[in-house]
Amino acid sequence: MKLKLRIIMPDEPAEFGKGYQKLVYHRIQSLRNYYEVSVVSIKPAKRSFDHIKNSKLEGLLHLTIEIGFITVLYNLILCILYLKPLQTALYNSPKLKKLLQSNEFDINVFYLSRSFIDLGECGGVKVIEFVDSMHKNFQSRLVHDKGLTRLLYRYEAFAAKNYERAIASKADLCTAVSNDDARNISDLVVSAPIGVDKTTSNSSFKNSNYITFSGKMDYGPNVDAALWFYNNVWKNRTKALSGYRFKILGSDPVDEIKSLMDNDPSVFVTGFVVSLIDELANSRISISPMRSGSGMQFKILEAMASGIPVITSKKGLGDIQAKPGEEILLAETAQEYQVLLTKLIQDTDFACALSSRGRNFIEENHSWETLNSNFIDRIETIVKENRVT
Numbered sequence: 001m002k003l004k005l006r007i008i009m010p011d012e013p014a015e016f017g018k019g020y021q022k023l024v025y026h027r028i029q030s031l032r033n034y035y036e037v038s039v040v041s042i043k044p045a046k047r048s049f050d051h052i053k054n055s056k057l058e059g060l061l062h063l064t065i066e067i068g069f070i071t072v073l074y075n076l077i078l079c080i081l082y083l084k085p086l087q088t089a090l091y092n093s094p095k096l097k098k099l100l101q102s103n104e105f106d107i108n109v110f111y112l113s114r115s116f117i118d119l120g121e122c123g124g125v126k127v128i129e130f131v132d133s134m135h136k137n138f139q140s141r142l143v144h145d146k147g148l149t150r151l152l153y154r155y156e157a158f159a160a161k162n163y164e165r166a167i168a169s170k171a172d173l174c175t176a177v178s179n180d181d182a183r184n185i186s187d188l189v190v191s192a193p194i195g196v197d198k199t200t201s202n203s204s205f206k207n208s209n210y211i212t213f214s215g216k217m218d219y220g221p222n223v224d225a226a227l228w229f230y231n232n233v234w235k236n237r238t239k240a241l242s243g244y245r246f247k248i249l250g251s252d253p254v255d256e257i258k259s260l261m262d263n264d265p266s267v268f269v270t271g272f273v274v275s276l277i278d279e280l281a282n283s284r285i286s287i288s289p290m291r292s293g294s295g296m297q298f299k300i301l302e303a304m305a306s307g308i309p310v311i312t313s314k315k316g317l318g319d320i321q322a323k324p325g326e327e328i329l330l331a332e333t334a335q336e337y338q339v340l341l342t343k344l345i346q347d348t349d350f351a352c353a354l355s356s357r358g359r360n361f362i363e364e365n366h367s368w369e370t371l372n373s374n375f376i377d378r379i380e381t382i383v384k385e386n387r388v389t
Helices: 019-031 069-082 086-091 094-102 134-141 147-168 181-186 219-231 253-264 275-279 299-303 335-346 349-366 368-386
Strands: 003-010 036-043 061-067 107-111 123-132 172-176 189-191 208-216 247-248 268-271 285-290 310-312
Touching: 003 019, 003 285, 019 036, 019 107, 019 123, 019 368, 036 086, 036 094, 036 253, 036 349, 061 094, 069 086, 094 349, 107 219, 123 147, 123 181, 123 368, 134 147, 134 181, 147 181, 172 181, 172 368, 181 189, 208 219, 208 275, 219 247, 219 335, 247 253, 247 275, 253 268, 275 299, 285 299, 299 310, 299 349, 310 335
Parallel strands: 003 036, 003 107, 036 061, 107 123, 123 172, 172 189, 208 247, 208 285, 247 268, 285 310
Antiparallel strands: none
């Protein structure tokens, strides 16, 4: 008889959602082979979603818990009094805690620190997949934001540092997608990298005229990166880039992103696409000039898996172990991006060799099958230590 495993998370698992939604979506594909899996999705009032229907997860035992406005307001007061991250106010309620404590599960897996609820001795084995460090994420955003936003991010960064360390001590297993994020949270957190689906080899990228940025386009660091590239690189592009278009690929683009396409015919904003991999494969070059954020970047791994050359920043590369200059290219300044974009367009042999080595790196290091197997092995070790049967 399979052990019962319950996933608690903001929103729902989604193949084309935010990074953590993709992570859970792919985790479940393997977890279902070993456990009886169910999902509890937490959402603030009036937020709607339906990612599971008509996906590979259809039929999954799923429950949605809505956190009402009054509860959120009350939680915000408690957050300030106890110096907790304000984000936790959106995903915590007595109703949810009572539900989790009253239903016996062998394993509870919490996604993101803001969804964690201390179940005490209840809940069997407790796992937290932090994904990234909330503290590190907000700390990195302080460099580029001002005014009230900067003040808010400063508070969240301060509160998250102690909060993440505290909840890590209450779980049996804690993971983050990169070593850097794991170290930033606690010595109790281990690295569990993200993967990408296998793709077919793409040798026709050199025929495309798209320079592509991909990501969830209502996420602050993605918006910042795309706007920085447009204002500092694209508007001053070299003659080598004439005839090319800047494609911003990803769901929920904010007005500031959509306005780029309205005012510049060389910019194409797609919004949601059914197949991100296919869209990436139809690009000449992928750029990811990240200046803030944390975790491991799906967008970079997906672009490399699609078989196209990738240029990113040191912040974007993060803990991805691809070799700069051989499997991926690094740039920080507008001039460096101009030089590398021009080289990739003019030197087809160099571009093809870079993309081929990049794709091989993904196949060898970021296979979902291998990474999920490692994650399940860790859970099984904890299960045996706790003698869950």
